[in-house]
Amino acid sequence: MTTKKTLLVIGNGMVGQHFLTSLVASSIKDDYEIVTFCEEPRAAYDRVHLSEFFSGKSAEELSLVEPGFFEQHGIVIHLGDKAETIDRQAKTVVSAKGVTIHYDKLVLATGSYPFVPPVPGHERPGCLVYRTIEDLEAMAAAAKTGKIGTVVGGGLLGLEAAKALVDLGLKTHVVEFAPRLMAVQLDEAGGAMLRQKIEELGLIVHTGKNTSLITDGEQCVNKMCFADGEELETDIVLFSAGIRPRDELARNCGLEVGQRGGIVIDNQCRTSDQSIYAIGECALWNGMIYGLVAPGYSMARTVVADLAGDLASFTGADMSTKLKLMGVDVASIGDAHAKTQGAKVYSYQNGDNQIYKRLVVSQDKKQLLGAVLVGDASGYSTLLQYCLNGIELPENPDALILPHRSDESVGLGVDALPASAQICSCYAVTKGAVCSAIEAGFTSLGALKAETKAATGCGGCSALLKSVMDCELAKQGFEVNTHLCEHFAYTRQDLYNLIMVDQIRTFAELLEKYGKGNGCEICKPTVGNILASYWNDYILEQPHLGLQDTNDTFLANMQKDGTYSVVPRIPGGEISPDMLIAIGQVGKKYKLYTKITGGQRVDLFGARVDQLPPIWKELIDAGFESGHAYGKSLRTVKSCVGSSWCRYGVDDSVGLAIELENRYKGLRSPHKIKFAVSGCTRECAEAQSKDVGIIATENGWNLYVCGNGGMKPRHADLFATGLDKETLIRYIDRFLTFYVRTADRLQRTSVWMENMEGGLDYLKSVVIEDKLGLCNQLEQQMLQVIDTYQCEWKTTIEDESKLKRFRHFINSDQTDDKVIFVEERGQLRPADDDERKHFKLVEVA
Amino acid sequence: MAEWQDVCGIADLQTNSGVCALVDGQQVAIFFLLPAQTCYAISNFDPFGNANVLSRGLIGDINGQPVVVSPLYKHHFNLQTGVCLEDDSIKIPVYPIRLNQTRVEVNVREAP
């Protein structure tokens, strides 16, 4: 026999569900038999993101209930059943379907309903509201036959509903009674700026309009008549004129309700009956109905605490909001209307960029009271923190909204926030809580969100959460999560070893054994790259094809307009006039933009995907090979002219460069690898800025490693001196294989070596002294790569089935009409946006 | 208003990768996932890069949602909804697609 008390929750909306999840996570979860009535046909879903239903989110995706939640916690849910009456004497509730429940404690979470002004005709066909999934389905159905839609109400919700109408393809009007949009959150100038912006997006806004009648239309289903005599034909009339608390149950059983509706509650969210609580949009606290989730959630948590006998109070909530309306950033904080006594106002208006910002500060200019941001809400988090935490303002508060064109930062460093600062208002998560979660090991954004719930509500705080996380991680010197991605809880090095030890040959096999999900753009190319380094199979072979980045898939580098560049290998930079002519002919024939690269070869740009095979066929026939400019692989081995011609040359730098390039061409590696060979210490090939650099001396070759140019240039370190060619090559074989096996993804040799415990000395001990006893293996592995080399382009053009892919359309020979060139300095380049409109365009054969 | 149009054979698709088809004048990127035999059809146009390249992006899943990653600036697009993961105010068209025996059919009239 159960001795448990019964807790009944009426309404399984956002707040009702938050109450249930908080309850089952609390210490009192086993004290109650929990029952809930849910009037809607489905359990709680995310109303805040309701509009995403139109952008393709399904009802399941909007659900707020984890699968199996009710069963797992033994909660009885009566779906599609509405509670009809409460008998407070007998402590029972009877539902529409006739279910009677006796309760010990009752929680009312009945939410609100959209207010429909009692205009004559408001029940006509096409007159709709926007609150439930069923409402949305009705809208979508009405939109199929209609052309014009009108939203009554230009508040936050009304504008969101208008966006939905626009997305449904309707010509959309917004009719607002007040003289401006979002009258609650914005001041006049802010409202005007917002109006201008959304009108540019095609919405038609009517303010100061009072609808007096809805009747038969002539061209449309409905006609709206306004008090000023004007009329508007429309198929859909969508009412979004505010919400009204659903307090009828409470009213009928004699609970105290407010004059304008709402179930009166105290600081513990108790109604006038001590056994009954009310939370969410049906509750009236201190004369206020809160139409946002965050306050409702905080009421829900208050009730759980109260039931558990803990001290907890709901003492009001912050109503600041930030949102994107039809792509326009809008935010409102605190006392936006400067109603506080003595408040001072600063505003900034940029008519050109359509940005409006307003600050409301206290009389002594020390505290931020409120703010309005339209067109650029990037300062929202900072301003909100000033406002909520009473942080003292800088001397010139207007600096917070003036555009800063220099590098100086006027933002509030997250470091300056106190631990009590609230980061997420939806889930009441403080900076302190975020920091503890980070300390407890939740060190990725995803993990942190799951653990603290921060940024999982309206999402407005996600940028702030990320800054706090980054700042804390940096401060605590935390080790960052080294998992490759959500699909593999391993590092690249781990995966390499697994592939090697288990002799795994495909991504599918590795995923099945060691991963989860389907993979992503991080793990697929990484694994594809490891497999290629280790097995050296043809990368367009079926199981590997889907792993490659676009550039590898098409064996060419994609340019900004979707065309490709072609880079044939020119080992060591040495090229005969005939070969140069051959390249020139190909460039000319296909009208390719031609340029000498920084890597001593020639790049041909602007090839359409269908042109790649014929271009390569001609190049291969002329004796060229793929230059692997697209791959994480060996790029170029630059050379200086060396002893054959140069009066200072000590050794044949060109000869060595060519030999090395041919030896390592095709080797896939964690990042690209570049070499150079100079014929004397004057260093004309810039070998000391390469991953592998070699300089000839009287005593033999000097080997330098781990240099690079690029974003963070690093000079290479001298690794060994006075080497004969055989030893030099042996060292390079070992060095490269060790790098391929142990580096992280996209880690150049410099970063790899610097992160290695023991650094350069350790590397020397492995490669030169064979400290790990690996050298033989490392060399063997390199030999296997060298032995299995193939020119990927040659293999590709010889295989009919692979060529199928090199077409823009699978079902047509047409080409991409977005690819348009113009001429500059006698060659072609992609047209820019302006030119696409104004200039004469060059046709390419 | 179901207007299914025959586009190509299943054999013309690229396993676990994409191709582009011209359907009714529109560029449609089609992805084909094995072993589940799932197909997705979305617009080929990358609104960030301003180029018709999405069929050439890598596909995968992020938090359980199937995505394609644009080859240009690496934006992720949900293959079922077209919504961009980096900026959910951007949504590209998605099209109903089905396999009819050995043929692939797309409906570009009825983008949801």
Ligand code: SRM
């Ligand atoms: C074509 C070329 C510029 C030129 O016209 O000269 C070039 C072009 C590109 N470079 Fe480079 N780099 C070129 C020489 C260089 C050099 C100079 C050199 O190799 O001596 C450097 C500095 C040296 C170095 O890498 O250490 C260089 C440092 C980079 C970097 C920065 C690497 C770094 O570690 O910081 C990137 C970005 C990356 O790889 O992540 C990059 C990336 C790129 C990409 C792949 C950018 C992209 O994603 O589109 C460009 C593609 C070219 C294409 O479509 O063909 N490129 N790039 C040069 C091709 C050389 C070749 O023949 O293969």
Ligand SMILES: Cc1cc2nc3c(=O)[nH]c(=O)nc-3n(C[C@H](O)[C@H](O)[C@H](O)COP(=O)(O)OP(=O)(O)OC[C@H]3O[C@@H](n4cnc5c(N)ncnc54)[C@H](O)[C@@H]3O)c2cc1C
């Ligand atoms: C389109 C839209 C966008 C929004 N955007 C935001 C936003 O960006 N930020 C924000 O903070 N808020 C937003 N809101 C408001 C937010 O959705 C509400 O604050 C929140 O849903 C309130 O939760 P609730 O549980 O009180 O009410 P509801 O979620 O409405 O849940 C109440 C539930 O109780 C049921 N019910 C009522 N009476 C009974 C009964 N007698 N028996 C059984 N069941 C009953 C109802 O059917 C309903 O399912 C938005 C709302 C909408 C409609």
Ligand code: SF4
């Ligand atoms: S590095 Fe020395 S050998 Fe090479 S070109 Fe320069 S000066 Fe001549």
Ligand code: FES
């Ligand atoms: S403030 Fe809404 S999710 Fe954090």
